Amino acid sequence: MRRKEKRLLQAVALVLAALVLLPNVGLWALYRERQPDGTPGGSGAAVVPAAGLGSHNQQKKIFFVGDGQKLKDWHDKEAIRRDAQRVGNGEQGRPYPMTDAERVDQAYRENGFNIYVSDKISLNRSVPDIRHPNCNGKRYLETLPNTSIIIPFHNEGWSSLLRTVHSVLNRSPPELIAEIVLVDDFSDREHLKKPLEDYMALFPSVRILRTKKREGLIRTRMLGASAATGDVITFLDSHCEANVNWLPPLLDRIAQNRKTIVCPMIDVIDHDDFRYETQAGDAMRGAFDWEMYYKRIPIPPELQKADPSDPFESPVMAGGLFAVDRKWFWELGGYDPGLEIWGGEQYEISFKVWMCGGRMEDIPCSRVGHIYRKYVPYKVPAGVSLARIHNVGTGLCADTKHGALGSPLRLESCVRGRGEAAWNNMQVFTFTWREDIRPGDPQHTKKFCFDAISHTSPVTLYDCHSMKGNQLWKYRQDKTLYHPVSDSCMDCSESDHRIFMNTCNPSSLTQQWLFEHTNSTVLEKFNRD
Template sequence: MFVCLQGVNRVGKDAQLGPDGVRRKDWHNYEAIKRDASRSGNGEQGKPFPLTDADRVDQAYRENGFNIYVSDRISLNRSVPDIRHPNCKQKLYAEKLPNTSIIIPFHNEGWSSLLRTVHSVLNRSPPQLIAEVILVDDFSDKEHLKTALEEYMVRLPKVRILRTKKREGLIRTRLLGAGLAKGEVITFLDSHCEANVNWLPPLLDRIAQNRKTIVCPMIDVIDHDNFGYETQAGDAMRGAFDWEMYYKRIPIPTELQNNDPSEPFESPVMAGGLFAVDRKWFWELGGYDTGLEIWGGEQYEISFKVWMCGGRMEDIPCSRVGHIYRKYVPYKVPGGVSLARNLKRVAEVWMDEYAEYVYQRRPEYRHLSAGDMTAQKELRNRLNCKNFKWFMSEVAWDLPKHYPPVEPPAAAWGEVRNVGSDMCMESKHFASGTPIRLESCVKGRGEVSWSHGQVFTFGWREDIRVGDPMHTKKVCFDAISHNSPVTLYDCHGMKGNQLWRYRKDKSLYHPVSNSCIDCSPNERRIFMNTCDPSSLSQQWLFERTNSTVLDHFNQGAN
């Protein structure tokens, strides 16, 4: 419950007494905001850095997964745009907030990106709320992260550096920092972030109200190429997962939408690296499961655990932190099987009978060893945690609408043969941006292989994916406009450019562009064109169809 500035008793210069007896104040640092507003130069106000081709050389990415040359040419104290909802500027938070230890694990991080993370935290946080900033070095071997880093940090008394003795991986590195933290709250950040205006009080305020709440800031995107700062697509969304355990974001259902979109909202699953938690509560929950190796799956473990064991999790729209989503992970992650093993472990400890839905899609997980889980199961009993069915019905109740545990039947699948030319649709590569081509049909060539790029599924989301119904890839037919080619793009499940109709006249119709899939056998091209029911080049035969599902789709379209 936040109180806005109107109609509250004034107490002293800054604080106001709310109806609940809590003194609240405006935590904004207006001097710092003014100072930031007056800054100009490369990358200031979160503007993209103007790139020349020379700036884009591969070497710039090789060591960090983002363009370190550009990072090095932007100030460590650069300003970022205040893109919060306007209501955030009016909010008051408790005058007495817990302090926090900020834990930033890193491995071979770039000098400027690591320092900019630290500077942004110190520049944009009330000093009395920062107990310490702990940099945890996971066995880096870059020279700049040794003596030079230690000498630099001497001038920032709140910062201390811990170092692991061997490569531990993200999970244990975070635990090492958390174990030595002194603050009342632990806040985890990644080593390539930028904190935005007044990001910290809204997080700590929720924990002050309920110490069993884990809170996550809204994560903005810092472009890995030009370092421009902007919101994620869709901005405020709930964290979720599909049944292969890929992290997903789903829209906030109307039942949970607040009249004030800047208010905190419940999220079933966190994105991972950026969150704050009461230190004692974190350890009551057993911290992270120490049986989780290197990285992967830990965000599910902590999310399921906090919800099922008496806590809650929220995203806080008035707290924003920018994060560089790397082009690729620039270093080798030791123990390559850790992700699969970790996911199996989380499924076995927390997901009860729902683990079966994961194994149906990932049969290779069934026989993986997930290590000794006795301690985790004892923790679950000791904390009197609810079961996963409760989690699915009370917390993630909106998830099955987007990611049903049992996949509804597809409308059509198999090869897609053109009536006019007797040739088939084919995707040579499954990467986003690849065009769909017309090629001679594999079936006619005597090779029958499901893994070949001539098998497509027109599924329950009314999109067309590569693969058979049980093994679709996450790329979809996408068309932009009339006359555009048909290309594969990452499936977004939001219909739009990826919504198709398979009509009685055998045409594949694209409602957004009001056009149909056509082809040119000589050029082997597949493209959108004005619908012409008499044209054989616009008629397509799926190898198998389910008429009940097709009729249902087509009725819904009328």
């Protein structure tokens, strides 16, 4: 009797084990069969028809992964098909055929890119899908966090700003967009006031915030982030175009690890003819050199992924285009509100991410086009950068157009405005935190500096070494450019327009120089140190 009971119990146990284990083994075997690379984002999985989804997701497939999470193909195939059929100026990201009349300086003056061409391209234009082919097969979590898209702007062109908004609305699953927040940094152009409000009233998901004074890019972004309601904050610039299925790959990585900051691959929209193309080298990591210039460097072979469409880590981000969990962003402290205008913020946020246990990733299957301006078109309200150096005695400006490296500086007539002419004549300078003076704006300065070797030498341009010495300058309250090494001041000749060093004489008008923009706090620190 006991033997029969024992055999009966063994049989029951085997049946129970089969009921529990066999379905899981079968599902796992099926999952492994459909997932040759063994990763949740691979190209295949067990297929189950989607049910009860909205119009955007009709005919979508849901995919199961081994731990029970569902994956989904987020591509909007119908929108992709419609885009492929579009024809017209700039469609499919093709260059606009420019005429000589459309290349005039006036076209670039207000925005730093050709607004005439931008205005002739559809706000809903199609862009080429230049993702790696593997991206077409990527599946992402069925349940993703939603996001607030923050777009700061200052005196942005009408068509470039609206094209940014349209591209986001056209190429994003609507259920993932909590809102689009346009943050106006004290623009004074009429089209950005009531006309913009009237236009955006057509889109319930779009709202506009405005600053009460010029704040600069970072504080404007912070204002938008503080008003955001979405689970994730996604920052974009005001002259971008979102590409195919750009948003789910970003949100998927954050859903899997909330302390991941993710960046799309940034494509180039040409500032002349608006062609859309990849950056040179495409998938490269962000880095910087000892002078804090942002660089893009190849991924070392030992760190390259078997699938080039997979996300990869990057030491620092490029800057303005990224997504971050909203609560994590504020746990990091957001941005430093003392940052002015733009430039350098990518280092600050990147360093904090790594030091606080987060990670930074670039996502090859997420692509966003960005217009890289021909030059910075707006005025800097404070600071010592982006300034012309005007001599009081002669009424002329310091100019670098005459010589190559090592040649003396000279004076030239001050060009009007701050457009292309000022850049071409090299009358725009940056007084940097290194206390040297460099031609150009803070992010794109040429790597040569004002240099002087004695109290009677000419002021020349020489390779920047960031070691102060002969390239150390103080801009004093008496408007003199003082050179501590030679204990002399920058002077100029009224007769032949040379610039040279001379014994300091604050009463001499030819030794008095006016920067267009100064920041007294920064200058006082320079002089005190």
